[in-house]
Amino acid sequence: MEAKTGKELLETIYYEDAQKRIDHYKGTDSLVVWCDNNAYIIGYEMGSDFHTIIEFLKYRIKLMGFEKFTHEIDSAEFNFIIELLDGIEEGLASDYLGEIMQEVYQMEDLSQC
Secondary structure (H helix, E strand, O other): OOOOOHHHHHHHHHHHHHHHHHHHHOOOOOEEEEEOOEEEEEOOOOOOOEOOHHHHHHHHHHHHOHHHHHHHOOOOHHHHHHHHHHHHHOOOHHHHHHHHHHHHHOOEEHHHO
16 A cells, blocks of 8 residues: 555545535536545535635636736636626626636536436
8 A cells, every 4th residue: 555645645535525515515506616636515505615616717817916816727818807897798607607617617516416
């Protein structure tokens, strides 16, 4: 059996805890996103981490700052603002933010599980 480092053991524990939380919310109208080896639940169920995608993204921006956030989502600051404004103008802002959530944070709809 291969020995694990302390970091690997912690990651395993975090992952197992996250899986338990995800299992609890399966079949509900909730989403799960992964960030920094943590699973965050987005929904209106009791115990969820955030109620909306916007709330989650605002948390990330406040936590990291706008420059690091745009780096995390692999976008330049200017491009992010332009894409978001274009999305708002075309009525597709939620689609644009949904793409970010799926591509960057591996968002999964738990109602489909």
